Amino acid sequence: MSNPVKIKVENINFYYGKSHTLKNLSMDIFDKQVTAIIGPSGCGKSTFIRLFNRMNDLIPNTRFEGKIYLDGKNIYSPGVDIVDIRRRVGMVFQNPNPFPKSIFDNISYGLKVNGIKNRHTIEEKVVESLKKAAIWEEVKDRLQENALGLSGGQQQRLCIARCLAVEPEVILFDEPAASLDPISTKKIEELIEELKKDYTIVIVTHNMQQAARISQYTVFLYLGKLIEYATTNELFTVPKNKMTEDYLTGKFG
Amino acid sequence: MRKQVTQNLGFGLLFLCITTALFFLGTIIYFITVRGVRILSWDFLTEVPKEAMTAGGVAPAIMGTFYLTVGSIIIALPLGVACAIYLTEYSPRSFVVNIIRMSINNLAGVPSVVFGLFGLAVFVKLFGFGVSVFSGCCTLGILVLPQIISAAQEALLAVPQSYREASLALGATHWQTIRSTVLPTALPGIMTGAILSIGRVAGETAPILFTAATFYMRGFPKSIFSEVMALPYHIYALMTEGTHPEQQTQIAYGCALILLFLVLSISAAAIILRQRQRKGYE
Numbered sequence: 406m407s408n409p410v411k412i413k414v415e416n417i418n419f420y421y422g423k424s425h426t427l428k429n430l431s432m433d434i435f436d437k438q439v440t441a442i443i444g445p446s447g448c449g450k451s452t453f454i455r456l457f458n459r460m461n462d463l464i465p466n467t468r469f470e471g472k473i474y475l476d477g478k479n480i481y482s483p484g485v486d487i488v489d490i491r492r493r494v495g496m497v498f499q500n501p502n503p504f505p506k507s508i509f510d511n512i513s514y515g516l517k518v519n520g521i522k523n524r525h526t527i528e529e530k531v532v533e534s535l536k537k538a539a540i541w542e543e544v545k546d547r548l549q550e551n552a553l554g555l556s557g558g559q560q561q562r563l564c565i566a567r568c569l570a571v572e573p574e575v576i577l578f579d580e581p582a583a584s585l586d587p588i589s590t591k592k593i594e595e596l597i598e599e600l601k602k603d604y605t606i607v608i609v610t611h612n613m614q615q616a617a618r619i620s621q622y623t624v625f626l627y628l629g630k631l632i633e634y635a636t637t638n639e640l641f642t643v644p645k646n647k648m649t650e651d652y653l654t655g656k657f658g
Numbered sequence: 659m660r661k662q663v664t665q666n667l668g669f670g671l672l673f674l675c676i677t678t679a680l681f682f683l684g685t686i687i688y689f690i691t692v693r694g695v696r697i698l699s700w701d702f703l704t705e706v707p708k709e710a711m712t713a714g715g716v717a718p719a720i721m722g723t724f725y726l727t728v729g730s731i732i733i734a735l736p737l738g739v740a741c742a743i744y745l746t747e748y749s750p751r752s753f754v755v756n757i758i759r760m761s762i763n764n765l766a767g768v769p770s771v772v773f774g775l776f777g778l779a780v781f782v783k784l785f786g787f788g789v790s791v792f793s794g795c796c797t798l799g800i801l802v803l804p805q806i807i808s809a810a811q812e813a814l815l816a817v818p819q820s821y822r823e824a825s826l827a828l829g830a831t832h833w834q835t836i837r838s839t840v841l842p843t844a845l846p847g848i849m850t851g852a853i854l855s856i857g858r859v860a861g862e863t864a865p866i867l868f869t870a871a872t873f874y875m876r877g878f879p880k881s882i883f884s885e886v887m888a889l890p891y892h893i894y895a896l897m898t899e900g901t902h903p904e905q906q907t908q909i910a911y912g913c914a915l916i917l918l919f920l921v922l923s924i925s926a927a928a929i930i931l932r933q934r935q936r937k938g939y940e
Contacts, residue, residue: 492829502820504839515828571828
C-alpha cells in the first residue's frame, strides 16, 4: 500500500547561468512519508528541494523548466500565489537561521505575517509549536530572550518550531543536521520521526546512515541526474543501479 | 631579528599617526573651549544679539541651527532609506542600477556651495519657498542624501541572506520581509550613517548662505517659511563683517563652542537610540 502522491515532479530542468544543474528529473513524493535525497556534494540536492517552495526564484541568473505539482496543482504555472506556496511548503535550512529577535517573536513571526492578530491565539500557537519541536522544556522560562543565545542544536529545533507554527503541509529539510553535534543530530532525527505522522517530509542529507535511519523513500542524485529512486529498504539492500551500489559502498562520494 | 625591527617600526609609525590626529583634535577642542568659554553665560544662550552684534546672546542662531539640522534629517533620512531599500532589495542588478549607484556616490563629492546655488534656484525661486527654514532644510537634506543612501545600502547589504530566506519561507511577502526582518536588522547601521550626517549638516555654511540664513533677527523664526539665523553662518558673518572685531571674535568663538556642543549632543542622543535598538536585535 502506498500513500497518495503529495508532490509530483515532472521533467524538470534547472540552469545556473549556463551550467545545467538538474537534468530531466521526474518523481513522486508521497504524503506523510519521509523522502530522503542523497548524493555527493554538488549533485543538485539542495537546488532540487529549493524548487518545491520556489526558493530558487531569489537567485538571479537561473532558469527553470518543467512542472511541479502540489496536490495536483502546478506551483510554477503563471498566476500562482508564491507566498501561499511557501506557507504550505515549509523549509528548515542547513545552518540554523533564527531571526535576531526573542524566542517568542521568532515563532510568532510566521503567524503575524500570515495575518493572525489575536494575542491569545498567537500565544497558544507559540507554545504548541515549541512543544511539537521538542524544545519547550528548554526554553519555556526564557521566551523573551534573544534566540541567538541558544545553542546550535536548540536554534535548529527553534527553526523547526517556527516552521511548524504556520501549519505547513510539507516540510523541506536541507541538511538540517550538517552543522550539529551527534546528540543534537539525534534529537533532530527523533523529531523528524515524530513529525512524519502529520507532515510530508523531504530531507536532503549527505549522510547515508541518516537517510537509512529516518526515511521511507530514498532518491539518489548524481551530477544533476536521478540515478535511482526506491523505498529506502530496497535502495539500501538491493540497489538496482551499479552507480548507486558504488556510492553506498563508498567507492566514490 | 629583522622581522622584529620591521614590526616595531610599523607599530611606531602607526602610533605616531594616531598621536598626530589626536593632537590636532585635542588642540581644536582646547582652543575653542578656552576662547569660547569666556563669553558663555546664561544670557549669551538665551538672549538675542544686541548693539549691532557686539553684545547680547545668540539664542536665535542656536535655535536656527537646531531647526535646520533636525529638519534636514527628517527630510533626508526617510527619503534616503527608501532609496536604499529600492536599490538593494527591489531593483535588478543591472547596468542602469549600477550607473545610478555610481552617480549617487559621485553626488557626495559635489561641493556644498553648488548645493547652495541649486537650493537657491529650485527651492527658493522655482518652488517659491523663499529664503526660509524650509528651503534650508531641503537643501541640506539633499546635501546629505548621498551619504545616507550609501550608509543605508551598506547596512542593508550586510543583513544575512539567510534572514530573508527564513522570512520568505514562512510565507512572508517581500515587503513584510523587508519591514519586519531586513530593516530592523539594518537599523543600527542606518543610524550610524544618520549620525555622521548630523555633524555635516549642523556645520555647513555654504548651502544655507542663499537659502535660509540671515545675519540678524530680533527673535525666533515664526514659521518654517521665515528666514533664520544659524551658528555657522553667524560665525562667518561675525568674522567678516561689522565694525567691532574685538567683541565679534569673542562671540564667534562662543558660537563655535556651542556648535560643537550641539553637534555632540545630537549625535550622543542618536547613539543612545542606536544602542537601544541594537540591544533588541543582537
